[in-house]
Amino acid sequence: MEQPVDPMSTRPTGVGATNEGYVSMETDVKEIRAAVDKLERNQTELMVQLAKKRGLSIAFEGGDENAERGNWTGKLDFFLSCLGCAVGLGNVWRFPYLCYKNGGGAFLIPFLAFLVFSGTPIFMMELSLGQFTSCGPLRCWEFAPGLRGMGVSMVLVSALVAIYYNVLMAWSIWYLFASFTSVLPWSYCGSWSSQVCSSRLSTVNSSCNHLPDVYIDNQTGINGTCWLEKNGTRSLFGIYDVELANSVNYTARSESIEFLNYVSLQDKLGSISNLGPLRWDMSLCLALAWILVCLSLIKGIKSSGKVVYFTALFPYVVMFILLVRGLTLPGASEGVWFLLRPQMHKLREATVWKDAAVQIFYSLSTGGGGLITLASYNRFRTDVVRDTMAVVVSDFFTSILSGVVVFSFLGFLANETGIDLDKVVDSGVSLAFIVYPQVVTKLPVSPLWAILFFLMLVTLGLDSQFTMVETLITAVQDQWPQARKYKALLIISASTVMFLIGLSMCTPGGPELLTIFDDYSGSWNVMALSVLECLAVAWIYGARRFANDIGVMTGPLVCGCVPWRLTKWWWILCWGLISPAFLAVIMVYSWVDFAPSQYAGRELPTWSQARSDHRSAKAVAAEGYAKDFCVDPPTTIDKAATNASIDRSSAAGTVRPAIVPQLYETMVYPL
Structure with missing residues (x-):
């Protein structure tokens, strides 16, 4: 046969x-x-010709697909950069407090709902848009000429956030240096502290009349309890208990609070109306923070893609070390249960759902253009769905991990001091620079734990800072390609300008100014940009068409085994309806439930918030007037390339990757 x-x-x-x-x-x-x-050969020649006409170049066989812009050296570089962008300071010092405040384990229900229906779809949309167009946020919106100014808004938001975010890094660096001592400086009341520093005070449980150096106020109604000032100042009456303190208008304050107010930030010596003198020590820490950013970005993604191997992974090493130590402390189990106990009645409160939605944006870093920037350096065939799911799941479990770590230590602090746990819980700057420093003073070898914690904060901040600064640099280079020859000079110049602006926050009144930046630079305007993103992609360009484009990049299977032909309908529904609806409701509620900015329990001046509202509004209003400035009118070549590659329609002006376009028509499959 x-x-x-x-x-x-x-x-x-x-x-x-x-x-x-x-x-x-x-x-x-x-x-x-x-x-x-x-x-x-004919296809290659055609691609090269189209690339040259568009000012791009192509490298094959082992080089970058886009030699002009460059690509990530490896897939892990991109994944770790996205993970570092998503996992930031908000996971450590904001999520645990929100989880406790909004019902413990019950808070995970609205958090997961917004993560699935809003955060993840927008995260994937931004990655897909950047990868498909090979452009940053300034140039990727040319398919919707009326909304091209969104790119300007995103770049502006990233620049404003980068300015104050590096100041937070400077604070962490300052505390890191202060931890290199045998005795932590915030573990005692030094000469810098006020008379109500808590370790100066002690309770006297005997008759007050025969004790020397005791000040007795018979009108306070404390039933004869005496409070002795250790240094013998007769005119002092200080009480640590909150209720008793309120009755006599004195509140004893912990050493870490005093250290923050009078040594590290010195915020008691200035205000936003009177910033005060520039502090040289904090200014040097800010300069060091910007030097670290410059050195990491000096060669663009080629250098930052290697730095993230340390900055993105080291925080997890520290978290697991702190987790093991925290869970072995007395009172840790009570602290963790206090965090996770479900209080289902809280779900009836609208504030809980708003906090969950806002935290999703803080956590995933969507709406600021950073994800578009990172994905624009991807190779065209990267499985963007796989990367989206990996980063989102990692970010979620990081939030849970950090919550368990933080509350295990807070449970220990409550156990050691005898104070109710709900009295020691706080968020933001207070958690990082007051509560945790106070916790480590109760531990053996306390400087070691302080060094690990603040080094973790520095690395977490660096990852996010890389993305925001790279967003600004990429936008400039996409708009003016000749600037790519001077990338190092561009990074140094941009960092210098933002450093000089940030110096205003290295003053005694700087913390109040930073609060204004934090409240208005990346809050509701990021939500507004995300809603406009959904409208542009799903309703102007077309959600089904965009899903088809993703299929061209990923192939028929995503995540290795899942048919894209079936799963894409979920993403189409979210982009076109669910995500923008969720965001619009939360954004309107945020406006209705607006509360003025506060620092240390006091409301900041009205004039400062009015100016911040104006600046925040301009960040979104850029969509209206920036389109004539930021993008040149599309040329005939743009139209030809568009018709040959993206949608076979008249959507002129879309910038495509240099490596496509001829293969698109033969590889796209019908809906």
Whole structure:
């Protein structure tokens, strides 16, 4: 029996094969291969010509797909950069407090709902948009000319957040240096502290009349309890208990609070109306923070993609070390249960749902253009769905992990001091620079735990800072490609300008100014930008068309085994309806439930918040007037490339990757 013939073999198979048949078959194979080679050369030449006309270049076989902009060296570089962008300070010092405040384990229900229906779809949309267009936030919106100013808004938001975010890093660096001592400086009341510093005070449980150096106020109604000032100042009456303190208008304050107010930030010596003198020590820490950013970004993604191997992974090493130590402390189990106990009645409060939605944006860093920037350096065939799911799941479990770590230590603090746990819980700057420093003073080898914690904060901040600064640099380079020749100079110049602006926050009144930046630079305007993103992609460009484009990049299977033809309908529904609806409701509620900015329990001046409202509004209003400035009118070449690659329609002006476009028509599959 004859064996089947392999048309691509170099020799005949089967007993009855002849030399003539072999020669004929070999000739046919050579002709076919020659035709295929010719077709590939023609396609390559066409792609090169289109790239040259658009000011781009192509590198094949082991190099960057886009030699002009560059690509990530490896897939792990991109994943860790996205993970570092998403996992930031908000996971450590904001999520645990919100979880406790809004019902403990019950808070995970609205948090997961917004993560699934809003956060994840927008996260994936931004990654897909950046990867498909190979452009940053300034140039990727050309398919919707009326909304191209969104790119300007995103770049402006990233720049404003980067300015104050590095100041937070400077605070962490300051505390890191202060931890290199045998005795932590905030573990006692030094000469810098006020008279109500808590370690100066002690309770006297005997009759007050015969004790020297005791001040007694018979009108306070404390039933004869005496409070002795250790230094013998007769005119002092200080009480640590909150209720008793309120009755006599004195509140004893912990050493860490005093240290923050009078040494590290010195915020008691200035205000937003009177910033006070520039502090040289904090200014040097800010300069060091910007130097770290510059050195990491000096070669763009090629250098930052390697730095993130440390900055993105080191925080997890520290978290697991702190987790093991925290869970072995007395009172840790009570603290963790206090965090996770479900209080289902809280779900009836609208504030709980608003906090969950806002935390999703803080946590995933959507709406600021950073994700678009990172994905724009991807290779065209990267599985963007896989990366989205990996980053989102990692970010969620990081939030849970940090919550368990924080509350295990807070449970220990409550156990040591005898204070109710709800009295020691706080968020934001207070958690990082007051509560945790106070916790470590109760531990053996306290400087070691302080060093680990603040080094973790520095690395968490660096990851997010890389993305925000790179967003600004990429926007400039996309708009003016000739600037790519001077990337190092561009990074140094931008960092210098933002450093000089940030110096205003290195003053005694700086913390109040930072609060204004934090409340208005990246809050509701980021939500507004996310809603407009959904409208632009799903309703102007077309959600089904965009899903088709993603299928071209990923192929028929995503995440290795999931058919994109089936799963894409979920994303289409979220982009077109669910996500923008969720965001619009939360954004309106945020406006209705607006509360003025506060610092240390006092409301900041009205004039400062009015100016911040104006600046925040301008960040979104940029969509209206910036389109004539930020993007040149699309050319005929743009239209030809668009019609040949993206949607076969008249959506002119969309910038495509240099490596496509001819293969698109043959690879796209119908809906």
